[in-house]
Amino acid sequence: MTSLRVYIITRALLTIPMIFILLTLVFVIMRILPGNPVLAIVGMKATPELIESLEKQLGLDKPWWVQYIDYISNLLRGDLGRSMIWGRRPVIAEIMDRFPATVELTIGGFIVSVILGLVTGVIAGVKPGGKIDATMRIYSIVVYTLFIPLIGMILQYIFGVQLKLFPVGGRIDPLVTPEHITGLYVLDAILTLNFPALISALKHLVLPSFTLGLVLSGVYTRLVRSSLIEVLSQDFIRACRSRGLSERVILYKHALKNALVPILTMMGLQFALLLAGAVLTETTFSWPGMGTFLMERIAYRDFTTVQGTIVFYAVFVALISLVVDVVYAYVDPRIRY
Amino acid sequence: MRRRGVSKTAAIVAAIVVIIIIIAGVWYYTSQQPTPISSPTGPVYADTIVIGTTDRVSDLDPASAYDFFTWEVLSNIGMGPFVYEPKTLELKPGIIESYEVKENGKVYILHLRKDLKFADGSPCTAETLKWSIDRVAKIEGDPSWFVLDFVESTEVIDDYTLKITLQNPISFFPAILAVPTYFPVSPNAYPFDEISPDNTAGSVGPYMITKWVRDQQLVLEANPHFFGEPPKTPKVVIKFYSTSTALRMALESGEIDIAWRTLSPTDIEALKGKGEFTVYEAPSSYIRYIVFNTNIPPLDNPLVRKALAAALNRQEIVEKVFLGTAEPLYSLVPNGMWSHIDIFKDKYGDGNLELAKQLLKQAGYSEENKLKVELWYTPEHYGDTEADVAALIKEAWEATGMVEVTVKSAEWSTYLQYTREGSLMITLYGWYPDYLDPDDYLYPFLHTGSNRWLGNPYSDPEMDELLDQAQVEMDQSKRETLYKQVQEKLAEDVPIVPIFQGKLYLVAKKNVHGIVLDQLMLLRYYLIYKEVSTAEAILPLDSIVATVMNMLIMVPVSVIERIKVN
Numbered sequence: 045m046t047s048l049r050v051y052i053i054t055r056a057l058l059t060i061p062m063i064f065i066l067l068t069l070v071f072v073i074m075r076i077l078p079g080n081p082v083l084a085i086v087g088m089k090a091t092p093e094l095i096e097s098l099e100k101q102l103g104l105d106k107p108w109w110v111q112y113i114d115y116i117s118n119l120l121r122g123d124l125g126r127s128m129i130w131g132r133r134p135v136i137a138e139i140m141d142r143f144p145a146t147v148e149l150t151i152g153g154f155i156v157s158v159i160l161g162l163v164t165g166v167i168a169g170v171k172p173g174g175k176i177d178a179t180m181r182i183y184s185i186v187v188y189t190l191f192i193p194l195i196g197m198i199l200q201y202i203f204g205v206q207l208k209l210f211p212v213g214g215r216i217d218p219l220v221t222p223e224h225i226t227g228l229y230v231l232d233a234i235l236t237l238n239f240p241a242l243i244s245a246l247k248h249l250v251l252p253s254f255t256l257g258l259v260l261s262g263v264y265t266r267l268v269r270s271s272l273i274e275v276l277s278q279d280f281i282r283a284c285r286s287r288g289l290s291e292r293v294i295l296y297k298h299a300l301k302n303a304l305v306p307i308l309t310m311m312g313l314q315f316a317l318l319l320a321g322a323v324l325t326e327t328t329f330s331w332p333g334m335g336t337f338l339m340e341r342i343a344y345r346d347f348t349t350v351q352g353t354i355v356f357y358a359v360f361v362a363l364i365s366l367v368v369d370v371v372y373a374y375v376d377p378r379i380r381y
Numbered sequence: 382m383r384r385r386g387v388s389k390t391a392a393i394v395a396a397i398v399v400i401i402i403i404i405a406g407v408w409y410y411t412s413q414q415p416t417p418i419s420s421p422t423g424p425v426y427a428d429t430i431v432i433g434t435t436d437r438v439s440d441l442d443p444a445s446a447y448d449f450f451t452w453e454v455l456s457n458i459g460m461g462p463f464v465y466e467p468k469t470l471e472l473k474p475g476i477i478e479s480y481e482v483k484e485n486g487k488v489y490i491l492h493l494r495k496d497l498k499f500a501d502g503s504p505c506t507a508e509t510l511k512w513s514i515d516r517v518a519k520i521e522g523d524p525s526w527f528v529l530d531f532v533e534s535t536e537v538i539d540d541y542t543l544k545i546t547l548q549n550p551i552s553f554f555p556a557i558l559a560v561p562t563y564f565p566v567s568p569n570a571y572p573f574d575e576i577s578p579d580n581t582a583g584s585v586g587p588y589m590i591t592k593w594v595r596d597q598q599l600v601l602e603a604n605p606h607f608f609g610e611p612p613k614t615p616k617v618v619i620k621f622y623s624t625s626t627a628l629r630m631a632l633e634s635g636e637i638d639i640a641w642r643t644l645s646p647t648d649i650e651a652l653k654g655k656g657e658f659t660v661y662e663a664p665s666s667y668i669r670y671i672v673f674n675t676n677i678p679p680l681d682n683p684l685v686r687k688a689l690a691a692a693l694n695r696q697e698i699v700e701k702v703f704l705g706t707a708e709p710l711y712s713l714v715p716n717g718m719w720s721h722i723d724i725f726k727d728k729y730g731d732g733n734l735e736l737a738k739q740l741l742k743q744a745g746y747s748e749e750n751k752l753k754v755e756l757w758y759t760p761e762h763y764g765d766t767e768a769d770v771a772a773l774i775k776e777a778w779e780a781t782g783m784v785e786v787t788v789k790s791a792e793w794s795t796y797l798q799y800t801r802e803g804s805l806m807i808t809l810y811g812w813y814p815d816y817l818d819p820d821d822y823l824y825p826f827l828h829t830g831s832n833r834w835l836g837n838p839y840s841d842p843e844m845d846e847l848l849d850q851a852q853v854e855m856d857q858s859k860r861e862t863l864y865k866q867v868q869e870k871l872a873e874d875v876p877i878v879p880i881f882q883g884k885l886y887l888v889a890k891k892n893v894h895g896i897v898l899d900q901l902m903l904l905r906y907y908l909i910y911k912e913v914s915t916a917e918a919i920l921p922l923d924s925i926v927a928t929v930m931n932m933l934i935m936v937p938v939s940v941i942e943r944i945k946v947n
Contacts, residue, residue, distance in 0.1 A: 079794030131578020218598035
C-alpha cells in the first residue's frame with residue numbers, strides 16, 4: 045500500500061471520532077438550551093394533551109441518554125431521523141432540498157473569490173512596495189471587513205432596483221425551472237439544454253456569488269501576493285531571467301504556478317468558510333439554502349434536523365479538506381506522506 | 382509572411398447565418414408564447430400574476446397546516462362547506478348547496494353540491510368529505526382540535542348528504558366548517574393516517590398546484606374541474622423572500638407584481654410615496670395584548686392591574702413604533718367585529734396617568750415605595766419592533782413616577798415554556814384568530830382551564846358561566862349581549878389588557894386589480910387580475926438570448942442526430 049493511500053485511510057478514520065464528538069456536543073447543547081421543541085412547533089394554542097402526545101411521538105418523553113443512544117444507533121444505520129416540525133419529513137430529504145442551493149452559491153462565491161484574489165494578488169505581488177501594491181493591500185483589508193447584508197443590499201439596489209439587470213432574490217424564475225437531476229440549477233439547465241433556465245439561474249447567481257466572493261477574496265489577495273513575492277525572489281526565477289525569458293513568461297509560466305501551491309490548502313479551508321458565509325448571503329438574497337434552513341430549525345429547537353445537518357456538514361467539510369490534501373500532494377512533488 | 386485572415390465572403394455568410402438564426406429564434410419564441418387574455422375591444426389581461434411573500438408554506442395538507450400563509454394557499458386550491466363572502470365576511474355555502482341545523486344546534490346536515498370534482502377529475506362526495514374529516518381526527522395534527530373538540534360523529538346519509546353530530550351545540554359551527562381543516566381531500570392522493578406535507582394533489586378549489594419546490598417556488602394554475610367561476614388570472618406564481626427589505630426591492634425591481642405579508646412599517650411608508658404602486662390598507666383581525674399573571678404578587682391586586690391599564694399609552698405605541706400601521710385596541714374583541722365595545726377606553730382612557738397614580742396610591746404605592754414589576758417579551762416572533770413596544774410600555778408605566786419596570790426577553794420556545802409554567806409576571810402576546818367569532822377572542826383567554834397556555838393567569842366562575850352560555854346560544858342578539866357583559870367584566874378584572882390591532886398592508890403595481898383585503902386575512906388569488914399594455918408585450922431580452930442559444934446548439938444537434946439515423 046502506498047503511503048498516500050495510508051494517509052487517506054487514516055484521515056478518513058480520524059473523521060469518525062471528530063464527527064462523534066461534534067454530534068455529542070450538539071446533542072448536549074440543544075438540550076441544555078431552554079425551550080421545548082413541541083411548544084415551538086404547536087405554538088401557544090396547543091392543548092396539554094396534544095403536547096403530551098407529540099412529546100411521546102417524538103421520543104422526547106424518554107430520558108436524554110436513551111434519546112442519545114437511539115439517535116446514535118439510528119445514525120450508524122445511516123438514518124438521520126425525521127424532522128420534528130411540520131410534516132416530520134426525513135432529515136435527509138430536508139437537507140437534499142436545500143443543500144444543492146448552498147453548493148451552487150458556494151461554488152459561485154468560490155470562483156469569484158479566487159478570480160478576484162488572484163488578479164489583485166498578482167497585481168500587488170509583481171511590484172511589491174509600490175502604490176498599486178498598497179492599494180491592493182488596502183482592498184484586501186476593506187473587502188474582508190465588509191458586512192455581507194450591507195454590501196448585498198447595495199448591490200441589490202444598484203443592479204436590481206435601479207438597473208434591473210439582476211434579480212434581487214431567489215434561485216430561478218419558477219416558470220423555467222429545469223428538470224431535477226442534481227438540484228444545481230445551472231448544471232441541470234446545461235444537462236437538459238434548457239437555455240431559458242440556464243440564463244435565469246445564472247442571472248440569479250450573479251449578485252449573491254459576487255457578494256460572497258468579494259468579501260472572501262481579500263484572503264486570497266494577501267496569500268497570492270506574499271506567495272508570489274517569495275517565489276519571485278527564488279534562484280530559479282533569477283536563472284529564468286538570466287536565460288532571457290520575458291517577464292510575462294516568468295510570471296505566468298514559472299512563478300505563478302509555484303506560488304499557487306500553498307494557496308490550494310487555503311482553498312479547502314475557505315470552502316468551509318464560504319459555507320458559513322453563505323448563511324448571511326442566503327438571508328440577504330432569499331437564497332433557499334442550508335444557512336437559512338439551519339438558523340430556522342435552531343429557533344424551532346428541531347433537534348434531529350439540527351443534529352443531522354451538522355453531521356452532514358462535518359462529513360462534507362472533512363471530505364473537501366481530504367480531497368484538497370490529496371490534490372496538494374499531487375500538485376507539489378515535494379510533499380510525500 | 383502573408384497574414385492569414387477570414388475572407389470577406391466567409392464573414393458575410395457568417396453574418397447572414399447569425400441574422401437568420403436570430404430571426405428564426407425570435408419567430409420560434411413568439412410562436413411558443415401564450416396569447417394574453419383579451420377581448421376584441423377590451424383591455425388585455427396578463428395570464429400570470431407574481432406574488433412575493435416573506436411567509437412560508439408549512440404542510441400542504443389540511444390535516445396538519447395551521448398557519449396563515451398555508452391556509453391562504455389551501456383556500457385558493459380548496460374549499461370547505463362554508464366560505465366567507467369577500468369584504469362583508471358573511472358566511473355562505475361553499476361546497477354545499479344547503480344545510481340544516483337540528484336538535485338545537487347539535488346536528489348539522491350538509492347537502493353537498495353534485496358537481497364537485499378534484500383537480501384530477503375524480504368526484505368529491507359526502508363519503509369523501511367524511512373521510513377527510515375522519516382523517517384529521519385520526520392524524521391528530523396541530524389543527525385537529527377543530528374536529529376533536531367539537532365533532533362527536535360523522536355519518537353519510539347518501540352520496541351528497543353528510544350528517545355531523547356535535548359533542549355539544551355550538552352556535553358558531555359554520556365558522557369552524559369554513560377553516561381549511563374541513564376541506565375535502567382525495568383518498569386517491571392522501572394517506573388516511575399520515576401527514577402528506579408536500580402533496581400537490583389539491584382539493585376542489587379554483588386553482589391547482591402545478592409546481593412546488595419547498596421554500597423556493599409555488600405555481601398555481603386554474604383548476605379545470607372547479608365548479609365555480611374560473612379565476613381571473615389563470616396562473617399565479619408565489620416567490621419567497623427572506624426579509625421585508627428583499628420583498629420591497631423585488632417589487633421595486635419589477636420581479637413581483639404584489640408584495641404581500643409582510644412589509645415593515647418603514648417599507649410601507651417608503652412605497653406609499655412612489656407613484657407606480659398602490660398601497661392597500663385594511664383592518665386585520667390580528668391583536669396584541671398584555672397578560673398579567675394574577676397569581677404572582679403584586680399583580681394579584683386588581684388595583685395594580687387597573688393602574689397599569691390606565692397608564693398604558695396605546696396611541697404612542699401605534700404612532701412611534703408602527704408609524705400608524707396599527708390602531709389602538711380597547712377590547713379583546715377586535716374593532717369592526719360584532720359585539721366589540723371600547724371598554725378599556727371608556728373605563729381607563731389612554732395614557733391616563735392621573736387615574737393610574739390614584740389607583741397606585743390606593744394600592745399602597747408611592748414615589749418612595751415604587752411598584753416593581755417584570756415585563757417580558759420575545760424578540761423575534763412578533764417582529765423586530767417588539768423591543769420598542771416593550772420600551773414604550775415601560776416608559777408609560779414609569780411616567781407615573783410610582784412604578785419601576787424591569788424589561789426581560791426570552792427566545793420564543795423558551796418564552797412559551799416559561800409562560801405555560803406560570804413563572805412570568807407580565808408578558809406580551811399576539812393572537813391570530815382561528816375562526817371569525819368573538820368566542821375565539823374571549824374563551825381561550827378568560828375561561829378557566831382554556832388559558833392554560835398562558836399559565837392559568839385568571840379564573841372566575843361568573844366569567845366561565847357567561848362564556849359557556851354564549852357558546853351554545855343560537856340567537857345572535859343574545860350572544861352579543863353576553864359578549865358585551867364578558868368585555869365589561871374583563872375591563873373590571875383586568876387579567877389582560879389589549880394594546881393594538883394590526884392593519885393589513887399589500888402593495889401592488891398600479892395595473893393590478895381585484896385585490897380584496899378583509900379580516901379573514903387570506904388573499905383570494907382568484908379575484909386578482911393584471912392589465913398589461915402593449916409595451917409589456919415586447920419580448921424580454923432574456924428569452925431572445927435563450928432562444929438564440931437554443932437554436933445555435935439544438936439545430937446542429939438535431940442535424941447530427943438525423944445524419945446518424947439516416
